[in-house]
Amino acid sequence: MSDGSISQPPSPVLQPSTPGSITGLGYFSVPFEKFVKDDMSDWASGFTLMDTVETYFDSRLDLLQRRLSKHSDRLKIKAESKFNDVFKKDVFKRKSGKGDALTDNLEKEMQKLKLKMTQRMTSLSASWQSAKIVRTREKVTFFGGVMSMVITSLLFGMKPEWIHIFYTFLAIILLPMRVYIYKKRAWHYFLFDLCYYCNILNFVWIWAMPDSPALFVACYCLSHGSLASAVITWRNSLVFHDFDKVTSLFIHIYAPLTFTVIRHYYPEPQTRFPALAELPHLNPFRSLLLSSIIYSIWQLLYWKVVLIDRRKKIESGQRITSFSWLLNDKRGVIGRMLAATKPENREWSFMLGQLVYSILTELPAVFLLYDSKAWSAAFLILIFSVCVWNGGGFYIEVFGRKFERELEALRKELAEAYARTSSSAPTSPTLVAQSDDGLSTVANSPNLGPVPDKTTSSPELPIADLNATSSETKKDQ
Template identity: 35%
Template sequence: MEIYHRARLVAGVREIIYNNVEQLSQRWNRTEAITLWEKVLFICGVFNILISGYIIGGYPQIFHYWYTGQLLYLLPIRYYTFYKRDSHLFLADLCYAVNILCMCTIWLCPRSTRLFIGTYCLAFGNNAISITMWRSLMVFHSLDKVTTVFIYVMPCVALHCLVHLMPPDLQQERFPAIWAIKMLAPSLRVQDSLLAMTVWSTVPYLIWQLAYYFMVTVRQREKIAAGSPTSFTWLRKRYAQTTIGRVMLSLPESLQEPAFMMLQYIYILLTCLPCLIWFRNRYASATFLIVVFFGSVYNGATFYSELFRKRNKNEEESVG
């Protein structure tokens, strides 16, 4: 009987060890798979930058094809991942609407000067500056973070190629609105150009803002109250300790979101003002894009340095 109990005890211990080893092996395999996926993403991210730079320098007239193809690939993935995390209300933000406007400008209405002006101002204004506002990171091993930078930066790069790098004859044939504005721009006074930019960037913004209010703020009110994040709730939490945040939070709750909308519109107008410089001067436009891209790379470098610092600290503690 004692031998029987010992045998059962040994079998039980063996089963426990086997299960622990099996769990450890599965966890290791998952870690290896994740690591391999991150390596693949990192390589693809680096090559994406290299290919984009090559197209800009050698074949800028086809860059809008490259931009469109990537947008059609990345947006469905972004929708799927955001929906799984219950963050899909972020997809109604203005930066995504600007990408849709850019697609309309390129493929549907290349003759509309008003649409182009609105798209250009919102891309070089709202989207470009949002790199700083949202502290976007160029982290190559994260498809989510790379997609965010893409959403902000790529419309600007595509429009830069169409405005400044495309041959004039091809521009006149394929994008007559851009060609007509460039031909007319030298004869316009600065105040006339700024007025046109203000008006035609305000129109699509107001259309988007009204649609956002009724489709998200009103219709999704219960989901938002249950915890689904939006840009308004995120910014209210993030900037709660800043001067503007304190002022907004001091208002009655019913007035906080209208105040946020008004603040966002002022932000849109202010960021659109320099767009006249970017449109008239290709070197100023290129410099601006480099600065914007540098901001995302700097944020990514900060992320990596903090990650390595924590990893080294954990290794030192484990050794100690």
């Protein structure tokens, strides 16, 4: 033996630890592994300082190892929980291991789809937020429409002498708003129509000339004729949340209601409206003549002010009138008849047709409604039923079709997104459905740990034992 070998103490011999050994290697304990009891330990036992250092480090390292073991257990449980959540959310499991580039493409497409859906939700949210004022206005309109109908019903049954006052009150609110809205939308030429003219005459008779029998006859006939029948002709609807439809219905139905109440349900109407004392019955010829004269005055004014003085604006499309609207309405009978008429004869044909229509619709009022309370009530119920039916059709058909269009647009958008995803991945890996049952335990989760290197032999760490013990324990449970 050489001198060097004699002067140096022999190296300690490390025994491979077993899973159940007490001296097995742990985290951060390899550099400080306790010497095996051999000649070296006997040689070192003679030094008291070495024993003190050994005892000191052993206690500290044991405490450190316990803390690290508890911390690693918590991290391991948390990681297993996260892995379970991830795999439970995934419905498909990738079977092929050679699709890294393909997976990247799929992830990009999914990110694009998520971005597009996020932008769509953002735009919908912005639209929803910007529509707050519109929704508030519709709520107010709905409340006002329902309450006006309730108040009208109560007044009709309890205080019919207040109906004409409530009629005036609603007109003061609704008609100025109608003028403002139609002026803003460039629809204000509709305000020259017969219905507004008749309502103005009604207020003139109620508040200024209640002792004029001629004006009362004209107002009564026109209200029960052209105005009431316009509910059917113009397809008025009882749609409480729509201010425009509520106003149109008020203009056409409240006038015949008010004059029916004045004629049949007003207590002692002669004291408030002296004209009724001279009209126990209507003379058919005189009544139709008076209403025709009032109608002709309006028709001449309409022809001069609208069709002559403002012809250029109407022909250029800057303004729209009831005549031009009906002419372009190919679904209605009036529109088809006007379209079949020569252009140079359309205006006078339309005016003549309106006069004939006005006279025909006044015949029930002249011969039947004025003398019969029952037929007058039936007539009002008929007109009101038509507008209720139209309103029900609006809510069911219009809202239903709008919802169907939204669903169809969403279906097409999802189909296009799926097609783009499929086209970007022509050689997609095999995807099979994965049950949630196989993901309920950590034992069935894929092994994501590092693959051990078989070329080098390294002692087994206690983490492997912890994995095996944890898996067996959960399997037993």
